[in-house]
Amino acid sequence: MTLAQPVPDQPDSRSFAAVVVAAGKGLRAGGSVPKQFAPWRGRPLVWHSVARLLDAGASPLIVAIPDGHQAEAEAALAGLNGVTLVAGGATRQASVRASLEWLAAQGGVDRVLIHDAARPDLPAAVIAALVRALDGAPGAIPVLPVVDSVVRGHDGWREAAVSRDGLYRVQTPQAFRFDAILAAHRAWVSEEEAGDDATVAQQGGLAIALVSGDEVLRKVTFASDFDSAHDGSSAMNCRTGMGFDVHRLVDGEDLWLCGVRIDHPRGLSGHSDADVAIHALVDALLGAVAAGDIGDHFPPSDPQWKGASSDRFLAHAAALVRASEYDIGNVDVTIICEAPRIGPHKAAMRERLAAIMAIGIDRVSVKATTTERLGLTGRGEGIAAQALATVVPAVAAQA
Numbered sequence: 205m206t207l208a209q210p211v212p213d214q215p216d217s218r219s220f221a222a223v224v225v226a227a228g229k230g231l232r233a234g235g236s237v238p239k240q241f242a243p244w245r246g247r248p249l250v251w252h253s254v255a256r257l258l259d260a261g262a263s264p265l266i267v268a269i270p271d272g273h274q275a276e277a278e279a280a281l282a283g284l285n286g287v288t289l290v291a292g293g294a295t296r297q298a299s300v301r302a303s304l305e306w307l308a309a310q311g312g313v314d315r316v317l318i319h320d321a322a323r324p325d326l327p328a329a330v331i332a333a334l335v336r337a338l339d340g341a342p343g344a345i346p347v348l349p350v351v352d353s354v355v356r357g358h359d360g361w362r363e364a365a366v367s368r369d370g371l372y373r374v375q376t377p378q379a380f381r382f383d384a385i386l387a388a389h390r391a392w393v394s395e396e397e398a399g400d401d402a403t404v405a406q407q408g409g410l411a412i413a414l415v416s417g418d419e420v421l422r423k424v425t426f427a428s429d430f431d432s433a434h435d436g437s438s439a440m441n442c443r444t445g446m447g448f449d450v451h452r453l454v455d456g457e458d459l460w461l462c463g464v465r466i467d468h469p470r471g472l473s474g475h476s477d478a479d480v481a482i483h484a485l486v487d488a489l490l491g492a493v494a495a496g497d498i499g500d501h502f503p504p505s506d507p508q509w510k511g512a513s514s515d516r517f518l519a520h521a522a523a524l525v526r527a528s529e530y531d532i533g534n535v536d537v538t539i540i541c542e543a544p545r546i547g548p549h550k551a552a553m554r555e556r557l558a559a560i561m562a563i564g565i566d567r568v569s570v571k572a573t574t575t576e577r578l579g580l581t582g583r584g585e586g587i588a589a590q591a592l593a594t595v596v597p598a599v600a601a602q603a
Contacts, residue, residue, distance in 0.1 A: 218335050221313040221382070222262035226250045226277070226321035227270045227292025227299040239424065240321040241276045245531070245598070246564075248280035249424060252324035255562070257377075258286060259523040260331045262317065266306060268292035268299035283562050295397050296320075297404070301389045304382075312382055318401050319377035325420040325598060326377070328527040333415045334379035342384040342410045345402045346417030347372035375417040378402050384410055420529070420598075442533060442596045445491030447484040450580070450588040461539060461546070461587070462553035462570060463515050463560060468544045472587060475504040479514035481537050481570075481589040485557070486514075488535065488593035489521040493528040515560050522561040530595040532561055536569040540581050540588040546572030 226240040240250040250267065257265055266288050269277040274289065281287050290306050292299030300318055307313055315338050317331065330346050337344035350373060354366040378401045385401060388408025398404045402412050453459075457471025460479040472478035486498045495501075502509050502517055525532055535557070539546050546553075550570045558565040575582040 218315065218338075219313075220262060220315040220317055220335050220379070221307060222257045222265045222317045222319060222377070223300060223303040223307075224250065224254055224257065224265070224267045224319050224321050225292070225296055225299050225303075227268045228296065228322075237276060238270060238273065241273070241280045244324060244424060249324055250277075250280050250321040251284070253319055253321055253326045254281060254284055254287060256326040256328065256526065257317070257319065257331065258284060259526055260328050264288055264307070264310070264313075266290050266303045267321075268303045283559070297389070297392070297398050300401060304386045304389055307382065308386055312386075314382060315379065316382045316385065317377040317379045318385075320423070322423050322425065323376055323421050324424060325418075325422070325529075327418050327420060327529060330415070330418050330421065331377065334377060337413045337415050338379055338381060341413035343378070343380045343402060343405045344413040344415055345378045345400075346375045346421065347414050348375065348417045348419065349373075372414065373417075374400060374402065375421045376400070380405060380410070384408070442594055443492045443530070445488040445493070445593045445595075447487030447489075447491065447591045447593075448588070449480045449483040449487065450586055451478045451480045451483075452586045453584065459544070460514065461549070461589075462537065463518075463556035464549055464552050466544055466549060476502070476509050476512045476517070477514050480587050481539050481553075481591070482514040482518050482557075484589040484591040485535055485537055485593065486517045486521045488591040489518075489525055489532070489595070492593050492595045493525055493530055495521075495524050495528070518557070518560045522563075525595050526598075528595075529598050531598050532563050532567065533594040533596045534567040534569070535561075535591060535593045537571070537589060537591045539570070539572045540575060540590070541572070542574050542577065542582060542584050546570070 228238065241248050254265065254267060263286055265286055267277065268290050269292055271291050277289050290303050293302055315335060317334060334344050334346065350368045350371040354368055356363045356366055385405055388405045388410060391408055392404055406412055451472040451474050453470040454473040455470055457473060459466045459468040459471040460477045462481045472480055483498055490496055498517060501520060522532060553570045554565050554568045558568045580586045581588050
């Protein structure tokens, strides 16, 4: 069988909702909190897949959480917009059902992806392949071939070999036409818990398409999985990008630098808000993942970007970094001007940049310098900025 292949492209344009199941106890992982709220690569486990789904365009996005853990869930997902928390049930299946019923009460959706929070590494290409597969099927799941030999055993003894032909390892997210999967869950009558939503769907008579999954979609289960030493990656795979930009100072414009409005007699001239520091940083991030430059994504000839806030450009670049299976390691911005004085604003600038990129402020540096009154910046004709950005493979982010 030939499986539909994930394609490394932009998030699919088809709209879809998502349910992230994070209502379990996570006992096998140990720890004092359910594993979905435990730190993994610098953030709570559940944060990673929710962020990836939001980046891919999931809306609405429901997270099913254990009863009594509202505060932990809100803290774990802080900074992520567009997330609704729904109380889960005693089983995974009950949690999915509760989430689907919530969506139905809001009027329903066309397509829905159902994902386990315990699978944090969620490639954008797999999401896009699943959404596309629903064009021709009521359901689709990501799978991987079984490559090891398989045997059947009993009481600790080998009995017989099992053919690998037609066998696959099943992953999540699993994608469905919403009305079809809701009807299947409502029709489930067995007292036994279904292994996954595809099982529920198939018992409801739905055909399930197979698409190629990804090895990074492994399930975080045991305490050792939270140890970055088991990631098998190297910080030597980090990548660096550089950006530079300059804009003229003119009368009648507001001055924005690093997403902060600064009181100054003149502002920067440009098609957008001309935030020269953010523009340099956007180019640095795009360069680090070989994704072109700011003009490729937000051409100045396009009227929709006239006067636009540069925050949008930076958020887009950060999302592209994550979609490329990298995390932002650190960024360093240098603003070059004679005036205004940058020092009093550096703390606010670092905080704003960190918030836009959804990273810790300890990963953001903002500096300023002059050109000793030489050149256009020295004459006060404009402001320049340069930026460096280092990105690291997602599997190495916590190391």
